[in-house]
Each structure stands twice: as structure tokens, then as C-alpha cells.
Amino acid sequence: MSVGDNQSMRLSILDDFMIEEILAAEGDATAADGEAIRRDVERAELLARKSRLKALREEIDRERSTSRVIQFDSERMRAKLKAIGSAAVSPVTMAARSGKAVDDDDLNSLLEDLAELEQDSEARDDE
Amino acid sequence: MHETVDMVDADEDDGLLSVEEARVRLDGLSDDEANKLIQISKWFANRCEVPAEDLRQEAIVRVLSGSRQCRRSADFVRFLVGVMRSLVSAESEAKKAGIRPVLVVLDSENGHDLADNAPSPEHLVASRMDDGQTLAEIDRIIADDEQLQLLVEGLADNMIGADLEALLGVDVKGLAAARKRLKRRLLNEFPERMG
Numbered sequence: 001m002s003v004g005d006n007q008s009m010r011l012s013i014l015d016d017f018m019i020e021e022i023l024a025a026e027g028d029a030t031a032a033d034g035e036a037i038r039r040d041v042e043r044a045e046l047l048a049r050k051s052r053l054k055a056l057r058e059e060i061d062r063e064r065s066t067s068r069v070i071q072f073d074s075e076r077m078r079a080k081l082k083a084i085g086s087a088a089v090s091p092v093t094m095a096a097r098s099g100k101a102v103d104d105d106d107l108n109s110l111l112e113d114l115a116e117l118e119q120d121s122e123a124r125d126d127e
Numbered sequence: 128m129h130e131t132v133d134m135v136d137a138d139e140d141d142g143l144l145s146v147e148e149a150r151v152r153l154d155g156l157s158d159d160e161a162n163k164l165i166q167i168s169k170w171f172a173n174r175c176e177v178p179a180e181d182l183r184q185e186a187i188v189r190v191l192s193g194s195r196q197c198r199r200s201a202d203f204v205r206f207l208v209g210v211m212r213s214l215v216s217a218e219s220e221a222k223k224a225g226i227r228p229v230l231v232v233l234d235s236e237n238g239h240d241l242a243d244n245a246p247s248p249e250h251l252v253a254s255r256m257d258d259g260q261t262l263a264e265i266d267r268i269i270a271d272d273e274q275l276q277l278l279v280e281g282l283a284d285n286m287i288g289a290d291l292e293a294l295l296g297v298d299v300k301g302l303a304a305a306r307k308r309l310k311r312r313l314l315n316e317f318p319e320r321m322g
Binding site: 009023027036043 | 160204212307
């Protein structure tokens with residue numbers, strides 16, 4: 001056993017001694033002791049609430065910093081996109097893709113963007 | 128980290144007090160129980176750079192946040208003592224490892240932040256002496272009382288009862304008086320080390 005371990009052990013034994021002596025002793029308690037602990041509890045309640053609030057704020061910040069996952073009805077969004085008019089969309093996409101056709105990933109991304117726009121618009125309306 | 132058998136982590140939820148039940152137990156502490164908790168927190172405060180009041184409050188925060196739960200059948204005062212002891216133990220271990228104290232910053236405006244766990248060069252040197260300094264302080268406090276020195280040595284050798292009586296050359300009453308004297312001196316004569 002190292003010197004450090006031996007010292008920790010001695011202190012631990014003294015901790016045990018002090019705890020048992022204090023718990024076993026005839027008390028000379030006063031009402032002030034009870035009041036002091038009640039103040040501790042009140043302060044701890046406040047600290048625990050602040051801690052929960054801080055954790056909540058951090059969670060919100062984390063959520064804001066990560067990308068949003070948009071859930072939407074794919075068929076409905078396809079219909080909506082069609083209603084907008086594929087002619088209005090495809091040329092732009094085609095041009096951006098150097099004449100290549102819109103693939104599934106592009107289409108899904110487009111549908112997701114549309115769904116996000118719709119959800120944002122609904123959220124603004126709710127406000 | 129030292130943990131009593133009555134204290135478990137929050138994910139072991141077998142027969143544990145809920146936060147609300149713990150709050151009721153806290154509110155129901157008697158003056159005598161409060162007095163004992165205060166005395167024990169003062170002893171532990173000698174071991175770390177945290178005022179006794181803050182140590183008690185942090186232990187209660189752990190209980191009210193649900194991160195430490197008490198078995199339903201356990202002695203609630205002993206459970207709280209165990210939480211304080213665990214905090215002091217964690218603090219001591221962190222210091223020995225050269226890490227900043229793990230206890231919270233209680234006056235933070237934004238809740239109680241856990242302290243930075245980054246290595247603390249100043250602690251690399253200072254904290255290695257900490258347990259030794261505490262023991263040296265205890266030796267200093269009882270330097271004028273050979274009976275108490277024998278008692279501390281006997282306790283350190285895990286002696287109890289008749290063996291301690293024989294070591295000190297006293298009877299049951301004499302041993303009880305010596306134990307009481309040691310407790311009083313260690314509680315009252317430790318210098319303020321609280322930051």
C-alpha cells in the first residue's frame with residue numbers, strides 16, 4: 001500500500017469514527033439547527049430548479065443547432081409539387097445539374113424543402 | 128468514490144424514495160437530526176475547500192434532482208451523510224488526479240455548473256499533500272494529549288472495544304470519555320480551510 005493509500009485509509013477510518021460519534025451522541029440541538037437545514041433545503045431547491053432550467057436551455061440550443069428532420073406525406077407533397085407545375089421547377093433544376101435529369105435524391109430533397117416551407121408557414125399562421 | 132450501501136445511482140430504482148418522498152423526508156428532519164448533519168458537514172468541510180453549508184446544500188441538490196436516491200428502508204440521515212461523504216471523496220480523488228474540484232459552483236447565476244474537469248497544474252503539486260496535511264493537522268490538534276494519540280493509532284489499526292481500552296489503559300467509561308474528547312477537539316479545533 002502506498003503512502004497516499006495509507007493516508008486515505010486513515011482518514012476514512014477517522015471519518016467513520018466522527019460519523020458514528022456524532023450520530024450516537026446525545027444531541028444538544030436547538031431550533032436554529034432545524035432552521036439552518038430548512039434554509040439549506042430552500043437554497044438547494046432553487047439551485048436544482050436553476051440546474052433543470054439550464055439543462056433545458058442547453059437541450060433547446062442543441063436541437064436548434066442540429067438539422068431539422070421533416071416528416072411529411074410524400075404522395076401529398078408530390079401532388080402539391082405537380083400542382084405548382086413541374087415546368088416551373090424542372091428547367092431550373094436541369095440547368096443547375098448541367099442538363100442532367102432530376103434523380104430520386106434531388107426529388108426527395110425538393111419534397112422535403114417544400115414540406116418544411118409548408119410547416120414553417122403553418123407555424124407562422126399559428127403565431 | 129465512497130458510497131454507502133443506502134445510496135444508489137438513479138438508474139437502480141428498486142424500492143427507492145421518489146424525489147417528492149425525499150423532499151418530505153427533508154422537510155421532516157428534526158432539530159436533532161439537523162444538528163447531527165451540521166456537525167458532520169463541518170467535519171467533512173475540513174477535508175475539502177468547500178464550506179459546510181455548501182456541502183449540505185449540494186448533497187440536497189443531488190437528492191432533489193434525483194441523481195442520488197435513498198432506499199425506502201434506509202436511515203435518511205445516514206443516507207445524506209453518505210451523499211456528503213461521496214462528494215468529499217470525489218473532490219479528494221479529483222484533486223489527487225490533478226483535476227479541478229468536482230463540486231459545484233453554487234453561486235452561479237445560471238444554475239449550478241459542474242466545475243471544469245481539465246487538469247489543474249496547481250493541484251498536481253498541492254493536492255498530493257492534502258491527505259497528509261489533514262493528518263498532520265489532526266496530529267497537531269492532539270499533540271498535547273497522549274491518550275488521544277493512542278486512540279487515533281488504535282482506530283487506525285482497526286481496534287475496537289476492549290482492545291482500545293487496553294491500549295489506552297482505561298475502562299469502558301474512560302474510553303467513551305476519550306472518544307468524546309477526540310470528537311470535540313477534531314470538530315472545534317480544525318483551522319478554517321474553506322474557500
